[in-house]
Each structure stands twice: as C-alpha cells, then as structure tokens.
Amino acid sequence: MTALLEVEGLQVRYGPALAVDGVSLRLEAGERVALIGPNGAGKSSLLNAVCGLVKPAGGQVRIDGDDVTGAAPGAIVRRGVSQVPEGRQVFGTLPVESNLLLGAYGRLFRGELVSATLRYLRGRAETRARLERIYELLPKLRELRERPAGQTSGGEQQMVAIGRALMADPRLLAIDELSLGLAPVVVQDLAAFLRTLNEERGVALLLVEQNAQLAFELCSRAYVLEAGRCVLEGRSAELQRNELVRTAYLGGGLEVVPA
Amino acid sequence: MTNFLQLVVVGLSSGFAYALVGIGMVLIHRTTGIVNFAQGAFAVMGGLVTATLVDDVPTFLAGLLAVLLVAAVGGAMGFVALGRRGRTTLLASLIITLGLALLTSAVHLLVFTDVPRTYPRISATSWDVGGVTVDPQYVLIACVSLASALLLTFVLRRTIVGNALVACSDSRRAAELVGLSVRSLGVLSFAVSAALGALAGLLIIPLIPLTYDSDVSIAVNGFAAAAFGGLDSIRGALAGGLVLGIAENLVIGYIDPQYQLAIGLVIMLMIISWRSRHEVAT
Numbered sequence: 343m344t345a346l347l348e349v350e351g352l353q354v355r356y357g358p359a360l361a362v363d364g365v366s367l368r369l370e371a372g373e374r375v376a377l378i379g380p381n382g383a384g385k386s387s388l389l390n391a392v393c394g395l396v397k398p399a400g401g402q403v404r405i406d407g408d409d410v411t412g413a414a415p416g417a418i419v420r421r422g423v424s425q426v427p428e429g430r431q432v433f434g435t436l437p438v439e440s441n442l443l444l445g446a447y448g449r450l451f452r453g454e455l456v457s458a459t460l461r462y463l464r465g466r467a468e469t470r471a472r473l474e475r476i477y478e479l480l481p482k483l484r485e486l487r488e489r490p491a492g493q494t495s496g497g498e499q500q501m502v503a504i505g506r507a508l509m510a511d512p513r514l515l516a517i518d519e520l521s522l523g524l525a526p527v528v529v530q531d532l533a534a535f536l537r538t539l540n541e542e543r544g545v546a547l548l549l550v551e552q553n554a555q556l557a558f559e560l561c562s563r564a565y566v567l568e569a570g571r572c573v574l575e576g577r578s579a580e581l582q583r584n585e586l587v588r589t590a591y592l593g594g595g596l597e598v599v600p601a
Numbered sequence: 602m603t604n605f606l607q608l609v610v611v612g613l614s615s616g617f618a619y620a621l622v623g624i625g626m627v628l629i630h631r632t633t634g635i636v637n638f639a640q641g642a643f644a645v646m647g648g649l650v651t652a653t654l655v656d657d658v659p660t661f662l663a664g665l666l667a668v669l670l671v672a673a674v675g676g677a678m679g680f681v682a683l684g685r686r687g688r689t690t691l692l693a694s695l696i697i698t699l700g701l702a703l704l705t706s707a708v709h710l711l712v713f714t715d716v717p718r719t720y721p722r723i724s725a726t727s728w729d730v731g732g733v734t735v736d737p738q739y740v741l742i743a744c745v746s747l748a749s750a751l752l753l754t755f756v757l758r759r760t761i762v763g764n765a766l767v768a769c770s771d772s773r774r775a776a777e778l779v780g781l782s783v784r785s786l787g788v789l790s791f792a793v794s795a796a797l798g799a800l801a802g803l804l805i806i807p808l809i810p811l812t813y814d815s816d817v818s819i820a821v822n823g824f825a826a827a828a829f830g831g832l833d834s835i836r837g838a839l840a841g842g843l844v845l846g847i848a849e850n851l852v853i854g855y856i857d858p859q860y861q862l863a864i865g866l867v868i869m870l871m872i873i874s875w876r877s878r879h880e881v882a883t
C-alpha cells in the first residue's frame with residue numbers, strides 16, 4: 343500500500359552545506375507524525391523541500407506514490423499537502439478573511455494568472471462554503487475577519503495561518519513550529535483543535551516541534567532529526583522512554599546528543 | 602504672490618505626473634522587491650506613441666492604444682527581469698531593468714528620432730483663476746492621477762487579484778506556499794505600472810515635449826516621489842510627487858531652470874539619508 347507521503351534519502355543543500363542529508367520518512371493517510379530536533383537540525387528545510395519551496399539536491403518525495411520531487415509549491419498544494427510555515431507568515435496588512443480566501447485562490451494557480459482568477463470567480467460559492475466551515479472550526483477567526491492579520495495576537499496569527507492552509511482542503515497539514523513563541527494555554531488550545539481536526543476530518547498532521555513533550559502527546563509516531571540526519575524514529579510512547587531522548591529533549595537539557 | 606501661486610499650480614501638474622510614475626514604482630517594488638528604473642522609459646513611450654498616433658486617430662483612442670501597448674511591453678519586461686524562480690537574484694533583476702531601459706531608449710531614438718514630440722493639449726484656451734493661469738490640461742492630469750491612485754488602492758484592497766499582489770509583498774514565502782504564482786503576479790504589476798507610466802507620459806507631453814532621452818529625469822523624479830513614502834506607499838508616492846513638482850517649479854521660477862533635475866536628486870538623497878538615520882534609531 344502506498345503512503346500519503348513518502349520521503350526517501352532526501353538531501354537539501356545551501357551552497358556547500360548539506361542541511362538535510364539523506365532523510366527518509368513515511369506518513370499514512372490520517373496519521374499524526376512529529377518531527378523533532380534542535381535548532382538548525384534541518385526540520386524546516388525538510389518541510390520546505392517537501393512543499394516545493396526549495397529544490398532537493400537528492401532523494402525523492404512521493405505523494406500517493408507519485409514522484410513530486412522538485413514540483414512547484416502550488417502543485418504540492420493541489421496534491422493535498424499544505425504547509426503552515428515557521429513564524430506563521432500571515433499576510434499582515436490584509437484582513438484575516440482575505441488571508442483565508444488567498445488560501446483558496448492560490449490552489450487554483452497552474453502558473454497562469456488569468457485562468458486561475460476565472461476559476462476562482464466561477465467557484466466563489468464553493469469558496470464561501472469552505473470559508474464558513476473554517477469559521478465554524480475556528481470561530482475566533484470570524485470575529486477577527488476584518489482585522490489586519492498583522493494586528494492580531496501570536497496565537498490568533500497561528501489560527502489564521504492554519505485556516506489559510508485549510509482553505510486549500512488538504513489531506514496533510516504540515517505545521518512548522520506550532521508552539522514557537524506562544525503561551526502554553528494557547529498551545530494547548532491549538533493542539534486540541536488539531537487533534538479534533540485529525541480525528542473528525544481525517545486530516546493527517548506532520549508536526550515540526552522543538553517542544554518534544556507536546557509532539558509526543560499529540561502524535562503517535564515521531565522522527566528525531568539532528569544535523570540533517572534522522573537519528574531515531576518510532577512510536578511516541580517508546581521514544582518517550584528512550585534514554586537519549588529523555589536527556590536531550592524531555593529533561594530540559596538543551597545540548598545536542600552526540601549522534 | 603500671484604507668481605508664487607502660478608509656480609505652485611504648474612508644479613502641481615508635473616507633480617501629479619511624477620506621482621503616477623512613482624505609484625508604478627511602488628507597485629512593482631511591493632510585489633517583486635525590484636526598483637524599476639525602466640519606469641521613465643514607459644512614460645516616454647506612452648508620450649511618444651500617443652503623439653505619433655494622434656496624426657491618424659482621435660486623441661482618446663491614441664492614448665488608449667498607447668497605454669495598452671506600453672502595458673504589454675511592461676509585462677514582457679517584467680517577464681524578462683523576473684527571470685527564473687529561485688535563480689534570478691534581486692540584484693540581477695535590477696540590472697536587467699536598467700539594461701532594458703537603455704535598450705528602450707535606443708529603440709525610441711531609432712523609431713521616433715531625436716526630435717521633441719508633442720500634441721495639442723485638451724483645450725487651447727486656459728482659465729484665469731484670480732490672476733493665476735490654469736490650463737485644463739493641468740486639471741486633466743490631476744484628475745487622472747487621483748483616479749488612478751484611488752482605483753489602484755481599491756483593487757489592492759478589495760479584489761482577490763489585488764489581495765494576491767499585496768500578499769506577495771507581505772510574505773513572499775507564504776504567497777508561494779499557498780500556491781500563488783509570484784512570478785505572474787510580478788509580471789502583472791509590471792504591466793500595470795507601465796500603464797500608469799504611459800498615462801503620465803501622454804498627459805504631460807502636450808505641456809512638456811519629450812524626446813527619447815527624457816526617461817532618465819522622469820525615472821529619477823518618479824523614484825524620488827516613491828522614496829518619499831519609503832517605496833511602499835501609494836499615498837506616500839502621491840504626496841512625494843506633489844512636493845517634488847512644486848519644489849522643482851519654485852527652483853525653476855526663483856533660482857535657475859538648469860537645477861530642475863538636481864532638485865529631484867537632492868530631495869531623494871535627503872529623504873534616503875533621513876530615513877536611514879531614522880530606521881537605525883528605532
């Protein structure tokens with residue numbers, strides 16, 4: 343059986359430096375998988391290579407068994423994989439609702455502006471309906487819909503970024519640093535929301551986190567990345583008991599485990 | 602006093618034209634990060650093409666055709682300048698626009714020769730407002746500039762394509778991630794900016810005849826207008842254009858006409874140094 347997402351021997355290179363050095367991972371439809379590791383381990387680079395923002399230097403990315411290595415970001419979105427980028431990256435001067443609508447508009451691009459716009463205008467009723475569903479899932483966004491996204495709190499911006507990604511109707515949501523810079527209660531709310539989204543709508547999650555505790559609570563499996571390589575993988579319950587993981591990620595120590 | 606007011610009124614008319622050029626620069630800069638020095642060439646092309654076409658077709662139609670032609674040229678220029686995704690750096694794009702500006706100017710010389718061109722203004726009679734002469738052409742320039750600024754603002758705020766253009770400037774990374782084609786949006790912003798530049802050129806050419814090499818001073822003044830609002834604000838570019846137009850005319854009237862271009866450069870440098878000091882401080 344083919345997995346929703348398969349990454350095989352992926353390499354990402356910036357100039358001479360290898361940021362990701364031969365990582366493989368696999369994610370089934372509806373699964374919740376975490377990617378943990380220290381700063382600079384290559385987690386964002388991996389996600390960006392999957393989502394088409396950077397071209398991999400080697401290896402393969404497959405969605406539903408089809409090779410999509412090096413495809414443009416829009417093509418990945420249309421295959422059902424959307425990313426919530428690190429630092430949220432909301433469209434700060436635009437109202438929250440425009441942020442969401444652009445998530446639907448962007449999916450219609452195949453490199454060509456006019457036809458994408460025509461498709462968008464023809465499908466406006468469907469887009470409105472999808473917007474309503476997002477507002478039902480995240481009622482806070484309805485309240486904020488006219489506010490410039492840059493003028494909302496960090497947690498609200500994370501909701502905007504998630505809502506924007508959901509407007510493309512993804513089967514897999516890849517979230518880069520969900521908890522970064524957010525208050526613990528806000529993180530708990532978002533985590534609960536993502537769990538519901540996964541259990542009730544079947545949206546698979548690939549969660550990049552530095553907070554390993556949160557990652558293990560939310561995801562059934564995890565990969566541990568260090569210096570561009572995958573050093574450990576397994577079920578969250580097992581990893582939580584692993585000695586290396588405990589000292590490096592759960593004991594509060596910040597130092598990197600020697601690979 | 603009347604002399605002063607007269608200079609201000611004349612200054613406003615060129616100010617509105619600079620504003621149009623500046624607004625185009627703002628649009629391109631916001632969506633692509635490129636400072637487009639070919640903006641002056643768009644204005645010259647708009648003016649020269651209209652001045653040539655008016656011999657054969659009604660003025661309004663000539664203007665419309667010129668705007669469409671220049672928009673198409675601008676879009677093509679954007680296509681070349683933006684290069685390939687992830688391959689062409691900002692600096693490369695900037696140098697390409699400079700090169701294309703020079704090329705365009707050479708083509709203008711070949712096609713239109715070096716004779717200054719013009720065509721009749723909208724009305725041969727002008728109004729006398731309390732001793733100040735107001736040419737209907739000034740009013741036309743002001744109305745078209747204001748209407749263009751308002752329309753562009755509306756489009757950017759209220760339409761999905763406009764929102765997408767703004768999205769590129771708010772976060773290019775996120776714009777790409779949701780699937781927007783940042784490149785075709787960049788091409789669009791070049792085409793729209795070129796149309797605005799063409800409007801400026803074809804409206805000003807009845808007052809100030811243009812030649813193939815007028816593009817440099819127009820680009821400098823447009824850039825100075827745009828820099829007034831930090832290259833990112835339509836309203837700023839509008840204000841900048843007007844301030845510049847008036848200042849320039851006062852210098853022409855009271856000091857010496859040969860400093861006309863210098864005033865634009867001086868204001869531009871002052872704004873840039875003031876802003877950089879301000880931004881370091883905050």
Ligand SMILES: Nc1ncnc2c1ncn2[C@@H]1O[C@H](COP(=O)(O)OP(=O)(O)O)[C@@H](O)[C@H]1O
Binds near residue numbers: 361382385
């Ligand atoms: N755009 C870039 N250009 C050059 N180096 C980069 C770039 N992005 C990331 N890197 C480098 O690649 C390595 C991995 O970074 P990243 O993928 O952001 O790690 P993580 O998300 O795990 O913190 C780091 O050493 C970082 O400095």
Ligand SMILES: [Mg+2]
Binds near residue numbers: 385386387428518519
């Ligand atoms: Mg990261």
